[in-house]
Amino acid sequence: MTTVKSRGTVTIDVDTCKGCELCITACPPRVLSMSPDVNHLGYRYPELHPGCTGCAACLMVCPDFCFEVFRFDEPVLTEIVDDAARPEGKP
């Protein structure tokens, strides 16, 4: 088990997303991944995993204004079952 600390979180307007994936690579803690499903426009959209820092990089690189970014009053801890390697150096 790993404890992952999320200092922030986002809301994602999945219906406006055009699936460009810029947010995926822009996210420094790499906590975004593209969904297996598609939205009503036919695009896959980003999904959030634990570990968000609330840095707003995703919002800054999103061409379609899909994100709002929040910082928690207290970081939220999530327990994750270890069945895949975590990137080194990340919480």
Place this chain on the structure above:
Amino acid sequence: MTAVAPAGRRLMEGSEAIAEAAIAAGCRFFAGYPMTPFTELLEHLAQKLPDTGGVCINAESELEAVGMAWGALAAGARAATGSTGQGLSLMQESFSEITLAELPLVVFNMARGQQDYFQATRGGGHGDYRHIVLAPLDISEAVELTQLAFHLADTWRNPVLVYGDYLLAHTYEAVSVEPLAFPALPAKDWAVDGSRGGSGDSRLVTPLGLGKQGHEAPGIERHLRTVTAKLADIEREEQRVETAFCDDAETVVVAFGTPAKFVRYVVNQLRADGENVGFVRPITLWPYPYGAVADATARAGTVAVFELCAGQMIDDVRLAVLGRAPIVAIGGISTDGSGFGVGPLLDAEIIRDRVLAVHRGGAGVELPPLPVNERG
């Protein structure tokens, strides 16, 4: 006993009179590029506009001049530009789009003759558009028509072109530039000043028929139809024409602009000599006074058209006459050695001979050859 000039009259060249008339009309922005015979109009406005709180920019190109005027108009000012025909050729795309944006541009063509008639009346730019075109006879009329131009431009939110020329620009006359009174017009609420930023109701000045989110936009098709529908209203209401002696004229001569003063003089002279000739002078080249020309030529045996070019206004005369009488071109290309100015055809005696030839010999008569300028 010395003659004393009436109060307010001052000897000035046409360019200066037009500049003063524009300022009297409230023009506060002008941009232009030097080109003969327009240059002096730019010079006079460069000198006079700053004293009124206005701005005159010596633009680095004609294209930029009309662009600057476009911005000044969009900001709500009375603004103008000008050039000679060649320079106006460069501005045509902007003229078309300014018309679609429904901005009240006033344009001065100080032309090198009368060969810019098509450019002025058909429009040298793309698309369905027309400019109101006013062709003054002389400096006094230019002072009135310049002020009228600004008023009509604002009334219709459509550009107005004043068709002048070398003779008008450079002749000196004693002129009094009196501000004319015009009916009041609504405030330009559409003009941009920045004040509606962030309100959800900010302004958009565009030729494209687009609109802001939350507001109904016509779309390009409806917008084009709206702008062109305005033209029908202008055609109905803004024709201006001068006619004389047409009721019993066997020969009617049609002319516009400064050469028309010579033609009018000749017709007056011939009438005094007992010749039944008549005279028609369209003052608005667009909307062309087809009805008035048709009425004036209804009883004529021959219609003669005098213009200093290869024949452009003659097309509109044909549209007015519609075959009721033969039409003869008695003008032609005539310019000075530089190509900018006045040629030897602009001569009362030569014009008189040509009118008489047609009046006596009918439409098929061989006209005297055109005079040749000093270059040979």
Place this chain on the structure above:
Amino acid sequence: MTTEPTGPVLDTSAAPDHARKVADLKPDLLLSQEHHMCPGCGEPLALRVYLEALQELEVTRRSIMVAGIGCYTAFTGTVDVDLVQALHGRAPSVATGIKRMRPDAVVFTLQGDGDMVNEGLQEVLHTAARGEKVTCILLNNGVFGETGGHMTATSVLGQRTKNSLDGRDAEYHGYPILIGDLIARLQGAAYVARGSVHNAGAVARTKRMFRRAFESQLGNEGFSLVEVLTMCPTGWFIPTGDGPDYMHETLGEVHIMGELKVDGAVKTTEELHHENVARQREVEGALERGGLDR
């Protein structure tokens, strides 16, 4: 790096409890987040930050925008400032006329590279030389995007476009114009900067450039230019996700990020290159530590 996130997918459909919002969905001056720009287009990224800059400077009630013709023309429907549409290349002269009649307004243009550096090169140079107190914004993606990805005066050597399918060739097509360098040398230009939107750090840096440009106008210092390199994956014929890297490696290698002219000091693009490398390292470090000060 292709590490996949682990852990459950979190609910991102509604605002969370016990948290404060740190970044809004869209700028207040944008009437709607919806637009028809392609997936992965960089232009909205520049749009966001210059609108935010206007808001932060509290000049929204005296801002006037002049739009050129390109994909970004569509923003005339959603940008909530007084706006005048100009022709391709001709926004600088229209901006000049507006500013001369409304000197208290913050007047700026929005133009693409095809618009400003092809059709309108003379206009922007003259406006800058005259020191007109307007701000010209250049969205530079090295192509005519709206017509389908054709070569412009800023396309770089080797760049594939619809009319340079084998790559821009110096012998046949000539060399790109670095418009910022031309303008920086003109006495009337007060602030000239080149930004980019290839990552969040660049976007933040570009926003600061917009602020300085508008402040320069507010201080009546003269003409200002902010060039922004933007991604155009459609016009570049690449997948959207590859846009930032592609841009950084092609346009970004020639049109270097940085301030070319500020407070009277002029730098060349060459000098910017060295500064930029150092700066990039600093920004990446800050992001890894957990966020930028916005």
